[in-house]
Amino acid sequence: MNVIIVGGGIAGLSAALGLRRAGHHVRIFERSSFLREVGAAINVCPNASRILLQWGFDTKRARLVAARRSVVAPGSSLKTLVDVDCSQFPSVYGASFFFAHRVDLHTELQRLATGSGPGSPVEISLRSEVVNYAADQSSVTLSDGSVHHADLIVAADGVHTTAIHQVIGHAVPAVSTGSAAFRFLIPSDVLRKDSDIAPLLEDGALRVLVAEDRRRLVWYPCADNTVQNFVGIHTDLASDGAEKEDWDRDATVDDLLTHYHDFHPTIIRILKKATSIKRWPLLYRDPIPTWTRGRLVLIGDAAHPMLPHQGQAGAQAIEDAGALSELFTFAEQTSTTQQEIQSRLWLFEQVRVNRASAMQVFSNAGQDESWKIKEQAKKYLPEGVEVPRSPAEFMRHNFGYDVIDDAREVLGGYLRRGGEEVDI
Ligand SMILES: Cc1cc2nc3c(=O)[nH]c(=O)nc-3n(C[C@H](O)[C@H](O)[C@H](O)COP(=O)(O)OP(=O)(O)OC[C@H]3O[C@@H](n4cnc5c(N)ncnc54)[C@H](O)[C@@H]3O)c2cc1C
Structure with missing residues (x-):
């Protein structure tokens, strides 16, 4: 497949890396020159670091810090209220909970996407602003007027996405x-x-x-x-x-x-x-019910912007990338027809929309304030799964989930049914 990704942030670069590894030719259109990356840090939680580690992410090169403990205390007294030991996370969750400088994370993702490795290197076109999406034609138009077609268009253009108009039919302001x-x-x-x-x-x-x-x-x-x-x-x-x-x-x-x-x-x-x-x-921004139209899909902040309370915004973008990589890994005999690509996007929504929507709602409150979001969050959780009530329970819920396993299971079911027609 030829894939166009709009936006080279954490979502766009991770998806490019995942889709490259799945054997696709990926081109990123990024409107900046990458010089605007703002210096600040971001959490890379185990549900995301597990994926990056499988893809060869070098934590030393990216100067990541593995969390040892997570403490909640009153700002006035600093007397510990909650103290979670994070040093055992690699054995509990299969990967550490890391803290990254954004520039380091971005640089390592870019190295993996464009360097040698499985699949063909991702092509990144900087100073290339997408001014129009045409979901029905599976194309984008750049500010210089050029039109580019692909088998799949991934809009990773952040919280102020313009692709959302194509998907939902109207703007959804934050x-x-x-x-x-x-x-x-x-x-x-x-x-x-x-x-x-x-x-x-x-x-x-x-x-x-x-x-x-x-x-x-x-x-x-x-x-x-x-x-x-x-x-x-x-x-x-x-x-x-x-x-x-x-x-x-x-x-x-x-x-x-x-x-x-x-x-x-x-x-x-x-x-x-x-x-x-x-x-x-x-x-x-409230969760939106669908992220796809035709062969256009929203990921990252474009699909699910969230507040920083759970430290999951970047992690959810990386989960999107993990799911895309897994669901768009085709067996040799599969022909990548338009119908097949749309079916895979439908599977992508089954895997991602509820999980990320729950995280959007969780992110409206601190991990010690579960009561604030309980009712709204319930509707996005699988049957039998309770809304977490404490920092330790939130960590178990957020970090314990494996999007690669989930996507594999959903894809396996679909293939066993002979790639049955899905409701698009
Ligand atoms: C500066 C900054 C600081 C942040 N800090 C935190 C934090 O401390 N904690 C936290 O949880 N989250 C933070 N976030 C959010 C978090 O980084 C994101 O949720 C996560 O990384 C996923 O981002 P994204 O790639 O979807 O979007 P973004 O990081 O916003 O990337 C979107 C990319 O698309 C490009 N783009 C946009 N429109 C177009 C277009 N029309 N054509 C071409 N390219 C386009 C942009 O230039 C940008 O590179 C921050 C985001 C930013 C940008």
């Missing part, structure tokens, strides 16, 4: 949650020099520091533990629905202190050392 997140990185050496802060520095430790009014400060290391990443979620009435999701707005130390003034004095000392602080308005 709405305000009334919250925003501060984001900043501080070199570990800077913190280690402060004798009050140094004892709190711990390799592989994730800390969620909580307070009333939905405030929380999430702190974890990345880049071989040389950099500490902070995400400060807070109520922010300026985050009205008129704001566009933007990861790159500036904020100040005074903004941090206004929101976290009652936190422990050591945390205040840390906040005072922050530089290059960004403010990210947290917008929410």
